[in-house]
Amino acid sequence: MSVLVLVEMEDPGQGEAGLSVVAEETLTFARGLPGEGVHAVLVGQVGQPGERVLAQCREQGVRTLFVSTDAQLERYAALAWARVVDAGLQVSGAAYLLGGGTPCGNEVLAHVAAIHDVPMAANVVHIVQLDPLEVERQVVGGAVLERIGLGGQLAVASVAGHAVAPAPSAEPTQPTVEQVAVELTPADLVAQVRRSEAREGGDTSALAGASVVVGVGRGVGGADRFAAAEALAERLGGSVGVSRVVTSLGWRPHHEQVGQTGSRISPDLYLACGISGAIQHWAGCSSSRTIIAVNTDEEAPMVTKARYAVIGDMHEVLPALLDELG
Amino acid sequence: MTDVLVCVKRVPDASGEVVLNEAGDAVDGRYAGYTMSEHEECAVAIAVEIAGESGGEVTVLSLGQEDCVEQLRAAVAVGAHAAVRIDAQADGFGPGDVAAAIASAVREKEAGGTSYDLVLLGNDAADTGDHQVGIRLAHLLARPVVAGAQTITVAEGRAEVRAGTATGTVVYELPLPAVATVLEGGVQPRYPAITGRMRARKTPIEVLAPGVEPRGNGRLGLRVLPPPESQVEVLGHGTGAAVRLAQVLRELGVVR
Ligand SMILES: Cc1cc2nc3c(=O)[nH]c(=O)nc-3n(C[C@H](O)[C@H](O)[C@H](O)COP(=O)(O)OP(=O)(O)OC[C@H]3O[C@@H](n4cnc5c(N)ncnc54)[C@H](O)[C@@H]3O)c2cc1C
Numbered sequence: 291m292s293v294l295v296l297v298e299m300e301d302p303g304q305g306e307a308g309l310s311v312v313a314e315e316t317l318t319f320a321r322g323l324p325g326e327g328v329h330a331v332l333v334g335q336v337g338q339p340g341e342r343v344l345a346q347c348r349e350q351g352v353r354t355l356f357v358s359t360d361a362q363l364e365r366y367a368a369l370a371w372a373r374v375v376d377a378g379l380q381v382s383g384a385a386y387l388l389g390g391g392t393p394c395g396n397e398v399l400a401h402v403a404a405i406h407d408v409p410m411a412a413n414v415v416h417i418v419q420l421d422p423l424e425v426e427r428q429v430v431g432g433a434v435l436e437r438i439g440l441g442g443q444l445a446v447a448s449v450a451g452h453a454v455a456p457a458p459s460a461e462p463t464q465p466t467v468e469q470v471a472v473e474l475t476p477a478d479l480v481a482q483v484r485r486s487e488a489r490e491g492g493d494t495s496a497l498a499g500a501s502v503v504v505g506v507g508r509g510v511g512g513a514d515r516f517a518a519a520e521a522l523a524e525r526l527g528g529s530v531g532v533s534r535v536v537t538s539l540g541w542r543p544h545h546e547q548v549g550q551t552g553s554r555i556s557p558d559l560y561l562a563c564g565i566s567g568a569i570q571h572w573a574g575c576s577s578s579r580t581i582i583a584v585n586t587d588e589e590a591p592m593v594t595k596a597r598y599a600v601i602g603d604m605h606e607v608l609p610a611l612l613d614e615l616g
Numbered sequence: 617m618t619d620v621l622v623c624v625k626r627v628p629d630a631s632g633e634v635v636l637n638e639a640g641d642a643v644d645g646r647y648a649g650y651t652m653s654e655h656e657e658c659a660v661a662i663a664v665e666i667a668g669e670s671g672g673e674v675t676v677l678s679l680g681q682e683d684c685v686e687q688l689r690a691a692v693a694v695g696a697h698a699a700v701r702i703d704a705q706a707d708g709f710g711p712g713d714v715a716a717a718i719a720s721a722v723r724e725k726e727a728g729g730t731s732y733d734l735v736l737l738g739n740d741a742a743d744t745g746d747h748q749v750g751i752r753l754a755h756l757l758a759r760p761v762v763a764g765a766q767t768i769t770v771a772e773g774r775a776e777v778r779a780g781t782a783t784g785t786v787v788y789e790l791p792l793p794a795v796a797t798v799l800e801g802g803v804q805p806r807y808p809a810i811t812g813r814m815r816a817r818k819t820p821i822e823v824l825a826p827g828v829e830p831r832g833n834g835r836l837g838l839r840v841l842p843p844p845e846s847q848v849e850v851l852g853h854g855t856g857a858a859v860r861l862a863q864v865l866r867e868l869g870v871v872r
Pocket residue numbers: 431506507508509510532533534535536547548549550551552563564565566567568569570571574584585586587590602603604605630631632653742
């Protein structure tokens with residue numbers, strides 16, 4: 291009995307690509323499950339895993355890293371990836387399958403759960419008890435935790451982002467890299483990404499990786515009233531992020547949205563202006579190091595949850611701040 | 617002609633404060649009201665567009681009790697042509713059960729001569745957020761599926777599906793029939809016109825039996841997280857706070 295973790299790579303910015311933070315979190319979480327250890331499976335990477343990935347696996351106490359170097363799998367195809375994960379399950383005999391609570395993690399795991407006709411728990415945050423297995427997971431956008439039983443032959447769960455902080459194992463390992471061979475059928479590759487198109491005007495990895503995010507909500511009052519927030523983001527070398535109401539109203543594009551159904555950010559500073567701080571927005575910004583709210587309502591949840599707040603009209607406060615910063 | 621089935625779920629409105637019922641095993645939507653998720657509103661909008669261009673029809677389906685007719689009518693009001701309710705208590709159905717019941721309804725309709733080229737669902741339900749009904753349904757129907765679709769166009773029996781990623785967009789091309797789960801952000805939900813509202817009132821709701829024995833959702837309990845204790849320091853009011861705010865930004869080391 292062991293745990294198998296579907297791990298994902300970080301979008302390779304600069305330097306050698308490695309496993310994502312979510313992957314490290316999930317591996318850390320996996321060590322809380324019983325059995326003979328943690329194995330990992332990495333799909334979509336052609337060629338042998340690099341030094342950085344191996345070092346991360348070693349640190350996380352991974353015993354076997356299953357890989358498939360099949361060139362057909364380089365472009366994402368959830369069902370085909372699920373076949374590789376499934377092959378990893380067969381070889382390792384794992385009784386638990388985990389992945390990150392990411393679009394890819396949830397999608398691939400759902401395929402594996404469907405293939406085996408077993409339940410899957412999405413966005414698990416912690417283990418309540420081991421035998422029989424009970425976990426708590428985020429529902430209603432993170433406002434509520436649901437306790438569910440995950441008994442049975444194979445327990446499948448995705449782990450919510452930030453459920454645990456990534457931590458090195460007390461027992462680092464010397465991971466073996468093992469090729470998994472799968473016979474893919476054409477049906478496994480029907481829903482495969484044909485092509486990718488880069489987004490004009492930057493990408494959300496800029497928002498997700500920004501050290502300062504100026505958040506803008508409905509309180510801004512209109513699509514043509516973003517100048518001060520944009521100027522401040524520029525002055526601080528950061529990005530603008532927005533609430534869902536702002537994208538729903540068509541004031542800004544969806545890729546700037548922060549929250550449960552947008553990006554999760556963790557900047558040094560999140561300056562949330564005219565944002566009420568609904569739980570679904572909070573889900574995307576709560577791991578910012580410092581949060582400052584600018585809001586006309588001193589009782590807005592964003593204000594009470596923030597570290598600092600300015601009570602006032604953002605259209606007065608931001609220009610005055612820009613003046614002050616020079 | 618592209619006929620589309622869209623699955624919508626009645627869920628408590630959770631944009632405000634969330635309260636549980638007395639038993640603590642379900643979210644109480646009596647005060648906040650009920651809605652469908654924005655993902656599903658976008659799915660309806662995509663379906664209406666695709667069917668409209670090709671002279672096809674949009675059918676909306678919900679598994680639930682009598683009250684989920686409200687969400688079905690809301691979808692008809694913005695352009696769906698027909699509505700089906702699978703009569704069951706949604707809370708007793710796990711995501712696998714819901715998928716099986718929808719698959720059974722699709723087969724039942726097919727046996728009666730109505731088939732769907734495309735079945736759309738939300739990427740995840742706003743309440744239970746299971747992230748799986750669409751994928752399980754695709755397996756049961758032996759159809760290809762893409763998750764997280766933001767726009768879909770159909771031409772010559774194939775669907776072009778686009779989904780957003782951190783760096784841009786990925787594009788899929790699927791032969792029909794297919795399943796897709798929709799994520800908000802690619803299209804705007806539609807708003808009802810008066811004529812739509814009138815049609816919604818008159819459209820008959822077809823009721824089907826679930827056709828499966830539910831295995832349940834494994835739920836053992838719910839709890840609402842208490843809000844963290846406030847430790848906010850108010851730096852001041854209006855423009856008068858600017859000096860102190862700038863000072864805090866410098867202390868945080870974010871001013872270059
Ligand atoms: C399933 C689900 C998923 C969701 N996902 C997301 C998500 O990913 N991201 C997200 O953001 N939301 C999401 N939401 C929506 C969320 O519930 C809220 O509706 C939304 O975050 C509110 O946006 P807002 O704060 O901009 O607007 P409002 O709630 O309307 O708040 C506006 C705020 O601006 C203040 N204000 C007004 N005028 C001014 C002024 N001149 N200066 C300063 N302050 C002012 C007001 O006091 C108020 O606090 C989701 C909801 C659901 C149900």
